[in-house]
Amino acid sequence: MAEIIVVTSGKGGVGKTTTSASIACGLARRGKRVAVIDFDIGLRNLDLIMGCERRVVYDFVNVIHGECTLKQALIRDKRLDSLYVLAASQTRDKDALTADGVQRVLQELTDDGFDFILCDSPAGIEKGAHLAMYFADRAIVVVNPEVSSVRDSDRILGLLASKTKRAENGHGGVREHLLLTRYSPRRVATGEMMSVADVKEILGLDVVGVIPESADVLTASNAGMPVILNEQSIVARAYEDAVGRLLGETIPLRYIEEPKKGFFARLFGG
Amino acid sequence: MRLLDFFRRPPPSAQVAKERLRIIVAQERSARGGPDYLPLLRRELLEVIRKYVNVDPDAVHINLDRAAGQEVLELSVALPER
Numbered sequence: 001m002a003e004i005i006v007v008t009s010g011k012g013g014v015g016k017t018t019t020s021a022s023i024a025c026g027l028a029r030r031g032k033r034v035a036v037i038d039f040d041i042g043l044r045n046l047d048l049i050m051g052c053e054r055r056v057v058y059d060f061v062n063v064i065h066g067e068c069t070l071k072q073a074l075i076r077d078k079r080l081d082s083l084y085v086l087a088a089s090q091t092r093d094k095d096a097l098t099a100d101g102v103q104r105v106l107q108e109l110t111d112d113g114f115d116f117i118l119c120d121s122p123a124g125i126e127k128g129a130h131l132a133m134y135f136a137d138r139a140i141v142v143v144n145p146e147v148s149s150v151r152d153s154d155r156i157l158g159l160l161a162s163k164t165k166r167a168e169n170g171h172g173g174v175r176e177h178l179l180l181t182r183y184s185p186r187r188v189a190t191g192e193m194m195s196v197a198d199v200k201e202i203l204g205l206d207v208v209g210v211i212p213e214s215a216d217v218l219t220a221s222n223a224g225m226p227v228i229l230n231e232q233s234i235v236a237r238a239y240e241d242a243v244g245r246l247l248g249e250t251i252p253l254r255y256i257e258e259p260k261k262g263f264f265a266r267l268f269g270g
Numbered sequence: 271m272r273l274l275d276f277f278r279r280p281p282p283s284a285q286v287a288k289e290r291l292r293i294i295v296a297q298e299r300s301a302r303g304g305p306d307y308l309p310l311l312r313r314e315l316l317e318v319i320r321k322y323v324n325v326d327p328d329a330v331h332i333n334l335d336r337a338a339g340q341e342v343l344e345l346s347v348a349l350p351e352r
């Protein structure tokens with residue numbers, strides 16, 4: 001039985017696609033069969049972040065409208081052979097998605113033996129975002145430690161609790177996880193940024209990951225290589241931890257405190 | 271003067287953010303799932319009450335509780351002190 005996970009946030013630009021790509025890679029690297037679907041119809045970007053933009057022939061909307069088979073539209077990742085990408089349509093608008101069509105695609109992926117289906121939600125609370133979350137079993141709510149992002153994600157939590165299939169059927173609702181991105185331990189230490197504990201307290205969610213602010217994220221998207229694959233980066237390790245926690249492992253949070261400077265580093269401003 | 275400023279430093283901005291969010295999130299959560307007419311009902315009730323008593327706009331609280339299969343609309347008005 002495939003587990004459907006929506007990556008959502010409400011606010012744009014907080015790291016949904018970066019997170020979808022890295023979590024998908026992380027799960028696939030652990031041997032899981034993973035499909036990651038871009039729900040941002042008209043503004044597709046997951047293909048660029050995954051580095052498969054030139055291999056998109058058919059997209060999600062083509063499958064829904066029966067213009068190709070699901071197999072034709074799934075793009076197999078060149079690095080991890082149990083990972084597949086389903087791109088969003090670049091030319092259609094969000095009305096091209098239908099609940100029935102989305103359900104059929106998710107069902108076919110489930111029947112095909114996928115372990116995880118990641119739904120990369122568009123920003124906002126309109127149709128694309130609604131359909132991305134509607135069939136989900138779990139939700140990763142991506143949040144920046146910043147007022148508008150926190151407020152918008154609380155709005156999303158309200159929708160997860162009411163406008164999803166699990167909420168409507170009363171099957172215990174969608175399991176929600178908080179993933180903080182662009183976290184700066186230095187600014188938290190100086191009182192300029194809300195801490196993990198602050199955001200956790202406001203939203204009342206369990207924390208599945210804290211991703212530190214880093215230039216590595218831009219470098220990775222420039223190259224079309226999900227940042228989790230950059231072994232040198234602490235961002236990769238933070239995402240790897242999040243993948244472990246999603247799979248039920250108990251892993252303490254890392255990179256949430258500023259590294260203590262040694263005596264000489266402080267003396268010489270290193 | 272400088273010394274006094276040092277002791278009266280404003281709270282760190284993250285703390286301000288947290289306080290503001292705590293209030294707005296609680297407010298939005300309480301309105302969530304409630305009927306859409308609540309804000310209008312509140313405003314119209316306020317107008318009626320104001321015909322007789324000069325109350326503050328914030329003095330009217332409307333709460334909708336769901337318990338044991340029935341909904342209770344609770345209205346409280348804080349009257350000004352004489």
